[in-house]
Every structure is written in structure tokens, then in C-alpha cells.
Amino acid sequence: MQTSELEISKKLRQVIRPSRYRHTLGVTDTAVLLAACYGVDTEKARLAGLLHDCGKEAASALEHGAVGAKLAKEVYGIEDEEILSAIRWHTTGRPGMSLLEEIIFVADYIEPCRDGRLPANRLQLLRKTAFSDLHRTVVMILDDTFAFLRSRKTTIDKRSVDTYDYYKNLISGKETN
Numbered sequence: 001m002q003t004s005e006l007e008i009s010k011k012l013r014q015v016i017r018p019s020r021y022r023h024t025l026g027v028t029d030t031a032v033l034l035a036a037c038y039g040v041d042t043e044k045a046r047l048a049g050l051l052h053d054c055g056k057e058a059a060s061a062l063e064h065g066a067v068g069a070k071l072a073k074e075v076y077g078i079e080d081e082e083i084l085s086a087i088r089w090h091t092t093g094r095p096g097m098s099l100l101e102e103i104i105f106v107a108d109y110i111e112p113c114r115d116g117r118l119p120a121n122r123l124q125l126l127r128k129t130a131f132s133d134l135h136r137t138v139v140m141i142l143d144d145t146f147a148f149l150r151s152r153k154t155t156i157d158k159r160s161v162d163t164y165d166y167y168k169n170l171i172s173g174k175e176t177n
């Protein structure tokens with residue numbers, strides 16, 4: 001049986017550190033608003049947002065999506081494949097994401113507690129664009145992520161590149177129509 005939302009929050013608070021819990025709540029609220037905007041089930045968005053980083057303390061940066069999906073199922077009792085998939089792909093994205101997957105990917109990046117490496121005006125633009133063009137926002141986020149990783153001379157995951165190519169193609173198709 002699926003764990004109730006309250007129990008999930010309680011359990012999460014015990015295993016993730018306070019700053020990450022704050023981020024988690026920011027992602028959850030943002031995901032619910034985006035879901036309402038795009039006609040996606042807000043309860044699914046809430047659960048996916050709450051649990052998107054549940055694997056973060058247990059796995060590497062790149063692996064925590066897959067590990068999180070496994071924990072969401074085994075520890076938090078989430079059976080819904082759409083929710084599990086949104087957790088699984090929230091770091092790299094994937095070509096052809098579902099709306100819920102896109103929402104969690106974007107919410108993770110634009111939530112109100114997200115600070116630091118981006119200039120405020122860029123973050124503001126991303127937040128605005130997210131509510132009018134989700135696909136373009138995915139491209140913009142990956143653009144920024146790649147620039148950041150290049151500046152740190154860190155390797156870029158192949159899955160993220162595939163995601164970028166797919167969404168770049170999708171929005172350029174829109175532009176020529």
C-alpha cells in the first residue's frame with residue numbers, strides 16, 4: 001500500500017538534510033503549480049516532487065534518479081509508473097519525456113530556493129518561460145547545465161546530450177511552422 005503523503009514527509013525529514021528538504025518542498029510546490037498549468041494530475045506531481053531526491057543521500061549525483069525511483073517504490077510504496085519514471089529521469093531528462101517528467105525536471109531547476117550559480121535575471125526568465133513553454137525551458141536548462149559542467153571540466157552525461165538534441169529539434173520544428 002502506498003505510504004500517505006504525511007508519512008512520506010515525516011520519513012523524508014529523517015533521512016535528508018534540512019537544506020535538501022527545503023529544496024524538496026520548493027520542487028513540490030513548483031511541480032504542483034506547473035501541473036495545474038499544463039493539466040497534469042497535481043497529486044502525482046506532488047508525490048514525484050516530494051520524492052524526487054529521496055535517493056540523493058544514497059547514491060552519486062548521476063545515479064540518484066534511478067536509485068530514488070527504486071527507493072520510492074520499495075521504501076515509500078509508490079507503485080505509479082509515471083511518478084517513478086519522473087523521479088528516475090529528473091537529473092538527465094530523456095528524449096520524449098512525459099509531461100510529468102518534464103515538469104519534475106524543470107521544477108528541480110527553477111524552484112524558489114534554487115540559488116547560486118545562475119544570475120537572477122536568467123533564473124527569472126527560466127521561471128517565466130516554464131509556464132508558457134516547457135520544451136524551450138528544458139533546452140534552456142540543459143544549455144546552462146552544460147556551460148556549468150564545461151566550466152568545471154566535468155564530463156557531460158550522454159543521456160543529457162540526447163535529451164538536449166531531442167528538445168532542441170522539437171522547438172526548432174515549432175519555429176519553422
Ligand SMILES: [Fe+2]
Pocket residue numbers: 052053056064090091108
Ligand atoms: Fe536530484
Ligand SMILES: [Fe+2]
Pocket residue numbers: 023027052053108
Ligand atoms: Fe532536486
